[in-house]
Amino acid sequence: MGADPIIVTTDGASQRVLSLDIGGMTCASCVGRVERKLGKIDGVSASVNLPLETARVTVPAGVTDQDIIQAVTATGYTARLSSPQAPSRQQTDTPQAVPPAHGPASGTVPEKVAVTAPSLRPRLLLAATLTVPVFLISMIPALHFPQWGWVVGALALPVVTWAAWPFHRAAAVNARHFSSTMDTLVSLGVTAAYVFSAWQLIAAPDLTANPVMESMGGMAAGGLYFEVAAVVTTFLLLGRYLEANAKRQAGDALRTLLSLGAKDATVLVQGVERRVPAAQLSVGDILVIRPGEKIATDGEVTEGRSAVDASLVTGESLPVDVGPGSSVTGATINTSGRLLVRATRVGPDTTLARMGALVAQAQTGKAPIARLADRISAVFVPVVLVIAILTFGAWLLVAAPDVSQTELQSAFTAAVAVLVIACPCALGLATPVGLLTGTGRGAELGILIKGPQILEDTRTVDTIVLDKTGTVTNGVLAVSVTEPLDGFTQAQLLRLAGAVENSSEHPIGRAIANAARGATSDGGTAHVQNFRSAAGGGVAGDVDGHDVLVGGTTWLTGNGVTIDPPHEARLLSAEDAGATAVWVAVDGRPAGIISLQDSIKEGSGAAIAKLRELGLRPLLVTGDNGAVAAQVASAVGIPASDVMAAVSPEGKVDAVRRLQSQGSTVAMAGDGVNDAAALAQADLGIAMGSGTDVAIEAADLTVMGSDLQQVALAIELSRKTLATIKTNLFWAFLYNAIGIPVAALGLLNPMVAGGAMAASSVLVVANSLRLRRFGR
Known part of the structure; x- marks a missing residue:
């Protein structure tokens, strides 16, 4: 049936959280349609991600998986449950029954983008090959020959039919459901340009029969827009092709993270070593880890001493010494001695799998800043269609009562330009692609952002409370x-x-x-x-x-x-x-x-200085006595007035509440069980990944390493991601706000409009991809 859903409890009612792969979405309007359709089912809420083409759906008891899939299908898109984890050895009767292993920390990242780009390539190549002669012949009078219009129309026909088929098909599917998306605008614009031109040519078969007379002004072939239909199709295909590749790059960090896990492991069974797929490991298995090998899953060292390179997971470069009793994490590398490790977590429970789940959850969610874009996208296409019709009517009205051929052509050109320029694609990509890239880069740095709303919280935080033990020291x-x-x-x-x-x-x-x-x-x-x-x-x-x-x-x-x-x-x-x-x-x-x-941890002083640079006021809180707290605070640059000593776990919560009551927006960084309540109380909870599971569950941000500098880096990355999303939204709004009026006034050629529309989506994605260089 697909991935086993997560069981959660809300207000005493049992609910499941499903992860769906959705095919066929092209813009923010598609996202809105799917979310609205699922939201009509009683008790169901959904968050759809356009770049990943996934949906996270909360489903109450009584609603089946098939109900959800049918609801999505009814909107004209495909849907399936995300692929499940490979079963453990205890769930498998025979080795042959085991599906291909992806490691214990594998996750599901849709590969639709990888399929989409190659499928677009032949259409793009055909369109580009035929569009070049169509454009040159149409736009350069010296290349005109007798009946060139018919030749250009024939060359443009495969471009506006087969090459543009993805747009037409999506528009048709939407029309059957009495809806519209950006594909509707593209399909209408391209079809209108071609049909209008073909009608002109059929009505006057000799329109392009005499190039000499055309050059002398004796005939008017200006009513042919075959080159517009072909060039717009080619530009939009190129834009979508580049966009698909760029979106794939944005998701590469998460794919890389999920592929880090070892593919197989050596298990010690009654003194005999046996090689098995890592996906078949069970809790309690004893693993043999030789120097240079990856540790296949989370576990505890039972024998041997070594240094473990955990940089893949924590982002910290220095190896960590381990011995009997030490905890180790899957996907880290044993650098020296032979180790025996008892598996304590396998499959989706491993640290790496949980990291992937947190990142995927964050990428699927919606930041509050995205709500405005969603509301606009929901009504955008119908409004644009009305504007295009009004534009055409207004031009004719101005020219009335005697509308000439030239004035009719001008009206038609303006209306088509409005259809082509007004695309909500950049608007729909602005938030999710920025979030996808930012959270992916965070995962590479050992920084996990639990949800998109956390980005908003980091912007307003002005105070950070630091637990001393395990955080600063x-x-x-x-x-x-x-x-x-x-x-x-x-x-x-x-x-x-x-x-x-x-x-x-x-x-x-x-x-x-x-x-x-x-x-x-x-x-x-x-x-x-x-x-x-x-x-x-x-x-x-x-x-x-x-x-x-x-x-x-x-x-x-x-x-x-x-x-x-x-x-x-x-x-x-x-x-x-x-x-x-x-x-x-x-x-x-x-x-x-x-x-x-x-x-004191190396780098704590530099981290405190960085937090101040980010505009935060660091405070030190500890259960130790005042002398110890003062000595640590002095060493890292925190004034004595910002030290709270001899504070109980309940006192930490009270301290956070007191600061909040004074008007501060408070972040809290800690790593222990005694920090969990304060982490939950804070406006932004930051857990050190070296700490307890309780602390990590209570926090909003998790840094997988133990270095306080990662806390400053996490806040800086979150703010930079939010700034990138805001920049994307600004340019997407500005593009449409300027482009539509300019097109309606007849100041924008439809070919230029098509190029600008394609470029807007690519630029939004390219701007987001700059986050991949963060921290380098």
Whole structure:
């Protein structure tokens, strides 16, 4: 039947979201017709995308897929459900039953544009070949020969019939449904030009019999418009051909994204390696990933250590070190050691598939700015037809009561020019092609825009609230200072503390143990005996015959260690500087202080500066104490007055609400579960892709990397995409606003009108394609 629909719940009612591929649409009027037809079904809403030729349809219970398809078909277009994902191995009885695999992160991007361009090519070639002699003979008197009009009419006939057939066919389909589109205007204009010329020639068979008399003004062959019909058809075919290729380029980024996934994978089954299509993977499968291979699906490393190149997904260039317990993403590349990975997500649940779904959803939706274009396009063609009729009538009325042949020709020329110049195609392409290109480029940069309305939100945002941990900082404690006391050295202090902390699971313990391993030549730690720990207190154990304690002041004093006031002052000084400080005691006396800090991400300072350039006021919010928050804020260039410390998850929501009540339009960037509520409350929620699924689901924008600079880049890209769409709409409106009156006044030759109309669509698409260079 097609793609399995997504199940959603709205106001307690079960609804499905279908993705349809629609064929035969050519302009914004087509889009409006399909949306209106589907909207007449009770409870159904649809958003149709012209460049992708897709529709996203929300369907209530009781309405079948066939009902939706029949509704689209009734408007004169073709419709089918988007192709489904290949089944997993658990759904397949035999290997032969599996359809061709597209990888676990495959998605469906319609290939209609690829079919349309080649199908237009032979028509365009024929039209161009015949139009050249038709134009030259008609427009250059020196090339006239006896009865040249009949020859030109014969040459133009295949152009206005077979070559122009896509326009005529679409116009006929629309006429059967008592509707009209840009194809109606084109078909009427071309047909009128040819039929009028043929009628003139049939009425006066010797009209072009004597070229000598024509050149002397003895006969009037000016009533022949065969060259107009041929040139307009050729121009419009060329425009549509270039437009089809350009639209395909605009969608290339999404196609590239969806093709990144590995096509097959090596699965370890009872100690035996077996190569299977990636589409057949199941959750729990153990994958063998050798150096240089793509990781076939999302998973968790169970064995081995390596560095993984995640640039294809996150946009970040530096490889990430992984080991047992580390999460890895499908389509990333294992650069060094052999890894065993347990699959945790497969098929449409993988990160790459979800990225593709989000991008496709955004591209199918409509930005609020597109509503004006939709409303205009809905009535545009009928209005133009009326204007063309009024133009013809007005010219005749002015010439009445004695209408000469020349005045009739002028009236006809003006009316045909109105039909040809007034095309809503550029208007219909202005928003979706800009959105298609912008969101596609964002996907390449690891930036996911959930919907077109987000573009409007980024324009008005003036304040951005940044969660500290995991957003501005790395979110991982690391030893910053080792301060030995009473004759101990730094190396001794780290060795003893690391040995005890190596048995601890606390983040502080892991950080100290990692620092100790890094300080030794063999990367190991000393052996500990009699290890013991207390939750929230510290750890203790015997190392090389010494009793070692690591922890806070209460832990040491509770174990009989006396701390001198000068030593305690040094610990307090480290904490005041924003560090987390712990004692190390050896054999009952303080041996030193180890300070740990959450390191600031490289580039956070530059990102804050960029956000200011974009007109945003950055604020730092954190659950940490004021000293830690102030130290981080100072390092990245945020003033102390814009720091909110010791804030609970509920407090983050309150902080966003408070800023909104003060008139600010607030963006929020975070990565944790505790950020989800604030992300949802903010006018624009931005999730770091390295964070939790809850945060990503609550956000409007997602940056797949962990670099704060991607947040600034995401806002800049969104604004640039919106600016491109506005530019497209401006020129599309201006083109029609100027072109129609000029044509109606008889100041525009229909051939020039056809060229201008074709150029307008191509220019709108070309302007959008400039977004592909963003960030390069």
